[in-house]
Amino acid sequence: MRREGSPFRGLSTVFVKELADHLSSIRMLMLELLIVFTALAALYGAISSLRQNTAEDPFLLLRLFTIDKAPLPSFVAILGFLIPLMAIGLGFDAINSEHNRRTLSRILAQPIYRDALLMGKFLAALATIGISLAALWLLVIGLGLIFLGVPPGGEEIARSMVFLVVAIFYAGVWLSLAMLLSIVFRSPATAALVSLGIWLFLAVLWPMLAPALAQAIAPADPRYALLGLNDPATAIWTQELLRLSPNDLFGEAMLAVLSPTTRTLGPVFLDQLRGAVMGSPLPFGESVMIAWPQTVGLIAGTIVLFAFGYVLFQRQEVRA
């Protein structure tokens, strides 16, 4: 039998309240300051190196996102590292804090379903991240205008908009994970530690472990080693394993979209390059097609993790 009434009743109320809470919280302010300052440092490095050779790059604005100047990584790499932190910071105490404050049963005694509470919290946190990223995006374009003095072209804007959308879904994966853990663990500290642990593992340890695992699964053929080449089987395994991490998916998608010369994200055989004009940029649509599987992977991850949390939350006991 179906339950009566809409699961979305009260969704906008929860959304507005949670959004207001996030935007006015000190935690959010700290996260924003952290991201803005690191991003500014990366941008400064990029701008100073771009000013030295502004030769004939048709995608000058996009170079702002991707260029790195040692010791600083590029703007996109920094975001790939910090967006998860922001999402975890907004999601790790979403549900368990309601339990601990003993507000959960009072709120759920109002005429709404649990769906509205969970969805409202998720969308509010995602909107908060979206607002911050959009502000950051405008900052990059503004700084580009001021310091490089080149107006951005339509394609550059389109490509950087794709960056924004993919970044929001990347945040969605981590937000879903953090909220799932906030449902599983009654203590916010435990949920935060576990999410940060997973983040560190995937961001720092996994890129080192994946090649080692690939070696174990598909040992390199010594004939390739004699020729000084990588075994394609090992390389493919490495890449497939790396792609289990959302960080890698985000990185690959950004590479395809923000560096228009990127033709493929996997290993390339020489015959595949026959007829290609090396170094010439791909059209916008083609770049998006290259980034599409990675983007879908991020969206799917968001949905799957959210669905897990949803099922657990529906079955959870309300009483403290």
Next chain:
Amino acid sequence: MRNQSTDSRGTAPDPVIAARGLTRRYGATAVVDGIDFDIARGEVFGLLGPNGAGKTTTILMMLGLTEISSGEVSVLGFNPAREPLKVKQRVGYLPDAVGFYDHLTAAENLAYTAKLMGLARAERARRIEAALARVGLAEVASKRVATFSRGMRQRLGLAEIIVKRAEIAILDEPTSGLDPQATQEFLGLIGELKAEGITVLLSSHMLDQVQRICDRVALFQGGRIVLMGAVPELAVKVLGAGFVVEVEADGLGIARRLAMIPGVTQVDTLGVDRFRMTAERDVRPDAARAVVTVGGDLRRLSIDEPSLEAIYARHFQIRPRGDVRHAA
């Protein structure tokens, strides 16, 4: 909205809550084990019993906040498992140790739940102001809840029920952790709800407080209702008699005379001029008349009202083990 409450199940608006064989199991343990009860419109009904006896679980099943393993419950004619929104629209709930968002003010906290109730802006402001004034929190309406005492939070929770204009108010352990004065004030507020015709269901383990305001009580133990009814009825059933009257008077043959009063089941002689009568009703007028008839001097006439605590103690003394189960 109103005509929906008299649907298939509810031929009359009473009873407002009806439970039949209501059961909640966790694995093999039954936390609530096949309970039946009816609650009439406008009465104050007490769910009493030790912690872990199944009171809160029963309440959560009535609100559709936890699954019902078997049996059924109807609240205002609705099935809480299938139509929880209709039930929750009409029923106010004050959880055990209620919590609020500490960084919001009292009025903001109420505004959030009032929005979830679906009230329009103007209506919301009006109702919140009136409700806060009624529970005596009008002057702290714009203070953060973080500074509130336990008693104030409890009253704020009641204000939420008033804002909702609930037909049924369910209060879980409303007076636990309150100081005597706050308890008195809170019980007074519950009395006001009753006077307005709101049905009140409250759970408690503080028997003496509840006795004063409940029309009927249900005593829980191990997930079952072991006793149910009005306190004087239960006293007759469990203690054998409801009233204990002590008489201090002298005069010839008083004891025999007192024993002849209809309704008196027993007369004990405590001293030369002191007697204790056990009776099914308040026999003080008859006792006074009896003393006067034999020409004695009446010095004292006192009555012990039946106490729920005595009933409870006696009941579990009679059957202390056996059907005692441990709720998880």
